[in-house]
Amino acid sequence: MTPFDLSGAESDRELIDRWKAGDSRAASLLVERHADALARFAVSSGESEEIEELVQDTFVRAFASLESFRGESSFRTWLFTIERRLMLDRRRSKRRQKVTVEVQAGDAATDYTALDALLAQEAESRVRKAVDALSPTQREVFTLRVEQGLSYREIAEVAGTTEGAARVHYHNAMRVVKELSSD
Amino acid sequence: MTECPYPEIRDSLPDLLHGRLGEVDTATLTAHVESCTACRAELALLGEIRASAPLAPRMDLERITAALPVRSVVLPPRRPVVSRISSPVWKFAAAIAIAISGGLLLQDRGVVADAPSNTRVVSSLPAGTDGGSSLVEPAPVRENDESLSLVAGVHELTDDQIESLLIELDGIETIPSAEPEQAVLYLEES
Secondary structure, X not given: OOOOOOOOOOOHHHHHHHHHOOOHHHHHHHXXXXXXXXXXXXXXXXXXXXXXXXXXXXXXXXXXXXXXXXXXXXXXXXXXXXXXXXXXXXXXXXXXXXXXXXXXXXXXXXXXXXXXXXXXXXXXXXXXXXXXXXXXXXXXXXXXXXXXXXXXXXXXXXXXXXXXXXXXXXXXXXXXXXXXXXX | OOOOOOHHHHHHHHHHHOOXXXXXXXXXXXXXXXXXXXXHHHHHHHHHHHHOOOOOOOOOHHHHHHXXXXXXXXXXXXXXXXXXXXXXXXXXHXXXXXXXXXXXXXXXXXXXXXXXXXXXXXXXXXXXXXXXXXXXXXXXXXXXXXXXXXXXXXXXXXXXXXXHHHHHHHHOOOOOOOOOOOOEEXXXXX
């Protein structure tokens, strides 16, 4: 059993089939089921702004290309893959923007002030600091493995790497976290 | 913190944390963790990391759902309707039928035209009911008007003409030499 199988509930595959048959309520259930995980993955990966927009874009892209979803991986893994690409695009776009646009001081104020405060508070914890100290690749793999519970095969699919590489990144990350959190 | 000498067990600790293992594996791993200090500590650390994961912001799920593309149901493709009427075989048969019936019709008219001009039609009315003549004048008949007839009577043809006509008829291919192609009609969906 995977953590995404909800006993008594329809599987993702069944909901996708229902949506394909024209049942829009199936889409609502899929969004309800996976939105939080996508948001957590985004925040854990370092995103702090417009999380809802990112999650929405992920779903829009996923549903727009649902015909290409073969079901070889879980629907959630596929969503993570799409979201990760969107995050990479965002970061590239932001890097370009930094060069040309001077950020206004007031622009940083968003609805996520409370979230930032919460994150800052949590970042004080030893383990969080340790995780934050990981390299981007290590943190991504570690987050997917520990916080989302993905297998190495699924992580490899999301991160566009191999199972072996994902395993190595995880163990290196685990070693760093152990060292830093025991200081 | 010392490490467990079984890397495959350490690999599976996140799966144990997320309940992704089967019953047997869960029991085996749980038993090992209880007896292995390193794995117990690592599992506790993993649990702490998971619990300290940043919270996701509250989201408007209805807004997200509303932004999704609307699914238009794709109907299975309709089977092409093969029109039998448009089949060349039927066209050929229909043409022959029309030609024959037309020929017969014109031939009938030719017979009327051949009728003697002094023919009179006798009324079925009893004599005296119309207070006049019991004879009705026939409709005017054109005599020997061959321009009306597309097919002249066989008796008007000479022997040579009949012979050449028969030769031509023998040469006509009544059955198409090749299998006719099926005509396909696609119905537009409204």
